[in-house]
Amino acid sequence: MPAQQETFDRRSIPPGATESTFALADGHAIRRIDWPGADGGRRGSILFLPGRGDFYEKYLETLDHWHRAGWRVTAADWRGQAGSGRLGNDAITGHIADFSVWTADLAELWKVWKAQTPGPHIIAAHSMGGHLVMRALVVPLVDPDAVVLSAPMIGMAGPPLPLAVLQAVAKLMTKIGAPTRPAWKWSEKPGEMPANRGALLTHDAERYADELWWREKRPELVMGPGSWGWVERAYASSRRLEETGAMEAVQVPVLVLSTSADRLVSHEAAVRTAQRLPKGELVALGDEARHEILREADPVRSRALAEIDAFLDRVAPAQMQ
Template identity: 80%
Template sequence: MPAPQEPIDRRAIPPAARESTFALADGHAIRRIDWPGAGGGQRGSILFLPGRGDFYEKYLETLEQWHRAGWRVTAADWRGQAGSGRLGNDAVTGHVDDFSDWTADLAHLWTAWKAATPGPHILAGHSMGGHLVLRALVDGLVAPDAAILSAPMVGMAGPPLPLGVLHAAARLMTKVGKPTRPAWKWSEKPGEMPADRSDLLTHDGARYADELWWREQRPELVMGPGSWGWVERAYASSRRLEERGAMEKVHVPVLVVSTSADRLVSHASAVRAARRLPKGELIAFGDEARHEILREIDPVRERALAGMAEFLDRVAPQENP
């Protein structure tokens, strides 16, 4: 009978994990965190990318669980987020010149990471991270053995208007003012989290509080609204994904995990993506799950993680067991 495992402290870097930096192609340094993998990572390796305004500290619990399951685990910031600098004109607005900047960074990290880790190699992303993983797959920049997309931002929740109309409106907003200016209001008091923000993310109050704790402990992680430039480029990238034949040429097994109660990204778009991908699969939640499925109440998390494990055991079995 295996010995019981120690509980996971969501407010501490796990003992087996190591934080460091990684130099991108142009020398820009991003933060990363690595677990060597229980038993040397005999199960394989997972590279996880978080969402817009996110940081890897929010996912320590899930990353540690993967590590304990035998995976060699890595997570990293996106350029311009969390502790990896900013690309706009202030310390809190999330900006990017183009989403292809991020997918190029991902391709660079992927190449170095894959060469240094045991297979099978899995690429996972949450929300905007899921969008960028899918975009990199569509553009042929990465070739994992399988991919997992958690609440992917294939489309954004919002007005039920055609994507082209939404993109045109966002493009206009980048012309009538600076593209780096915030696209929405953060809160009544700058720097404070909106009172109803937790209602968008998770039913689990304790896990939501963990994020606020990490922001207090590491102020460099704090990020507020996206810029109008980010919004316009997000719509442009979504149009790339929606192109005829784009997803259909991706032959990597992809698991999409999404919830119909999501008010930040489009569940319908995620479901459609799972259907368009030749080897796409879907785990769908309802009112029991909000946007941050991996930070939800235990029954939701357990179902999501069990589904991911079953998917990976089937499509990316352990090499040379």
């Protein structure tokens, strides 16, 4: 366990961390940040993947925790969000033609990153990132030694209707208007954050304010609603994960952290995921945690990180040098 650090500047790129881009085969470049472990990365390597509309700056504090534990850490944007361009018709709406675009990007990054970094090799992901990692495991496109999923978007919070019905409604919406148009309203004033957004994400007002600071500091990170095309493809991808035998075939140890107070993704779907995976484990939280578990108030965040550390020590111990 790394020694506790009194302060960490969540509003600056840490010394020793390097920001760069990774060129995909089709020429699209995605942002990444790499940070060697405090002891040279002898503990292994963690690839962190954020959620929809997210950016890695929000998770620097968590990357620091792993860095100090000796992990070599990398985090990367998804194509079409944060500092990795846009795929829709404007700079705010998040759009994708199909989730397989993202899983193909992950497979490409994974192959190169794994070859260049020490093992064991871990994938950690939040929200939509967790969904995409599960898709990549089911295919399979990646072969990590272990996976950590924080509030994974296996299912979305919303009407308790069958996925087929929800997808059909979303598909209709892509036909009666441009599939790239926003699927929900962002705020009364364009570009202004919704007043209740922080209450959906974390109890920690200062950590939430960090996100707003980074959005002002780096305007290219700003993203609002998903498109109707994104919604329809999200439901289609969720149906793929719900297929009989899909998750049951995954033999990778997976730790799922989820909270019953989540109002953005389905806690019930996350619980089912941990139960369906042959090597799945669950850390279930309650009203003390909102969606961004790794950016919660210190007691919750500390518990989550301790659970992750214990899981990785057990299923992916340091390799002999």
